[in-house]
Amino acid sequence: MLPPGPKLPASLQTTWFMADAPGAFESYHRKYGPIFTVRYSGFPPEVYVTTAELAEQVFRTDQGGGHAGAARRDFLEHMVGAHSVLTLDGDPWWRHRKTLNPPLRAKQVAGYHDDIAAIAAEKIATWPLDRPFPLRDRMQEITLEIIIRLIFGVTDAGRVDRLRELLPGLIETGGSMQVAMLPERLRGPLGRVPFLPYGRFLRLRAEVDALLFDEIRRRRAAPGGTDVLGRLLETELGDQEIRDELITMLIAGHETTATGLAWAFERLLRMPDILRRLPDDEPYLDAVVKEVLRVRPVVYEAPRLLDAPLRLGEYEIPAGWYAGPYIPLVHRDPAAFPAPGEFRPERFLEGHQSRAWMPFGGGRRFCVGAQLALLEMRVIIREVLSRLELTAPDQAPEGRRLKNVTLAPAKLTRVTARARTPARTT
Numbered sequence: 001m002l003p004p005g006p007k008l009p010a011s012l013q014t015t016w017f018m019a020d021a022p023g024a025f026e027s028y029h030r031k032y033g034p035i036f037t038v039r040y041s042g043f044p045p046e047v048y049v050t051t052a053e054l055a056e057q058v059f060r061t062d063q064g065g066g067h068a069g070a071a072r073r074d075f076l077e078h079m080v081g082a083h084s085v086l087t088l089d090g091d092p093w094w095r096h097r098k099t100l101n102p103p104l105r106a107k108q109v110a111g112y113h114d115d116i117a118a119i120a121a122e123k124i125a126t127w128p129l130d131r132p133f134p135l136r137d138r139m140q141e142i143t144l145e146i147i148i149r150l151i152f153g154v155t156d157a158g159r160v161d162r163l164r165e166l167l168p169g170l171i172e173t174g175g176s177m178q179v180a181m182l183p184e185r186l187r188g189p190l191g192r193v194p195f196l197p198y199g200r201f202l203r204l205r206a207e208v209d210a211l212l213f214d215e216i217r218r219r220r221a222a223p224g225g226t227d228v229l230g231r232l233l234e235t236e237l238g239d240q241e242i243r244d245e246l247i248t249m250l251i252a253g254h255e256t257t258a259t260g261l262a263w264a265f266e267r268l269l270r271m272p273d274i275l276r277r278l279p280d281d282e283p284y285l286d287a288v289v290k291e292v293l294r295v296r297p298v299v300y301e302a303p304r305l306l307d308a309p310l311r312l313g314e315y316e317i318p319a320g321w322y323a324g325p326y327i328p329l330v331h332r333d334p335a336a337f338p339a340p341g342e343f344r345p346e347r348f349l350e351g352h353q354s355r356a357w358m359p360f361g362g363g364r365r366f367c368v369g370a371q372l373a374l375l376e377m378r379v380i381i382r383e384v385l386s387r388l389e390l391t392a393p394d395q396a397p398e399g400r401r402l403k404n405v406t407l408a409p410a411k412l413t414r415v416t417a418r419a420r421t422p423a424r425t426t
């Protein structure tokens, strides 16, 4: 038996998804319960699950039968290449994953604490005062800088500037629907037209690649360094594989973290009692970050493409379909999170952690950058709050807007910043 789902034609389900994904999923959940099937034009059907237990059963397919890499390949391979931990599966995936794990462990990334704080302070000093601006874009400048300087390890000012100019365009064109959904057979001819999005994307990619390969060559000639590139150069990976993993960390790591930070402020500026306890209470700050990612998970799904049928309760999901948790609803399961609608950082104090908390996915494909992301969020929140007083010009909560595979605040977290009065900084 197949899980129930809307009877609308796939084209209308796709349109609803694009117009209001959270609203569509909430409606399906109310109507069909914890597991339902959604159909998108041009893709196999996808089964979404909304409880921790069902999600775990899907994540268990990472040991066989489920392919996270294949589920992401169509949308990402043109950017990250054929040797990325995001898009590989099986043994080749593990060969890459085991080289990325060590430099991104909590203990290793803790060494970036002061550099992250310094980058944040440098950028915060350029923010406008006393007039509203979208915070998410400013957060993305910080997280991009972290990738360029701490992951890629680029220090030469000219190269940092050039990457800062090129990378946002690369991501924007590469992530656009016109490029990501372009059928393979049209890529050759359209790629030759420089003013079309795909042509522009190819030009940007070639320029970024030339810079990265040059950096890799220079660093091989002078080994060492505490950045992630330095660590990858000590492994068996070749230049092309390293290039692919650098772009992978850029694609997976900087917009996501910036959006997490934008949500943190979108929520906190509407909760003065919680804000007052920050940033000095360190365990509380950590719990706040986790609660933000619970109530506003950045990535909404973590799908697997099945190559064998998967039994979920009374249902059997056929091979060739996608299955994955819809994370915002798993995070609102009252069995896992009592009073799920309330913002209660206390849930995460004293080491309490629920299996249902999955902003970073799960199984073997659990986000490799989770520790870095959590550190960045804590450090950047602390730097902002100790320097500026932020307010929301409009107290109404911001809605959620779909941006690639993320849910971002609809107004990108509009804030007004004022310099902190000295009394509050002591």
Ligand code: HEM
Pocket (backbone or CB within 6 Å): 068, 085, 086, 087, 097, 248, 249, 250, 252, 253, 254, 256, 257, 260, 298, 299, 301, 302, 303, 359, 360, 361, 362, 363, 364, 365, 366, 367, 368, 369, 370, 372, 373
């Ligand atoms: C708040 C920030 C972030 C969020 C919410 C997030 C979320 C996720 C999620 C949901 C997945 C999919 C897991 C699954 O399929 O089960 C994932 C995978 C991944 N993330 Fe993150 N991520 C964040 C930051 C980062 C950072 C900073 C990096 C790198 C520096 C990174 C690198 C990756 C990579 C490489 C994968 C693929 C792992 C694999 O398939 O083996 N992410 N992330």
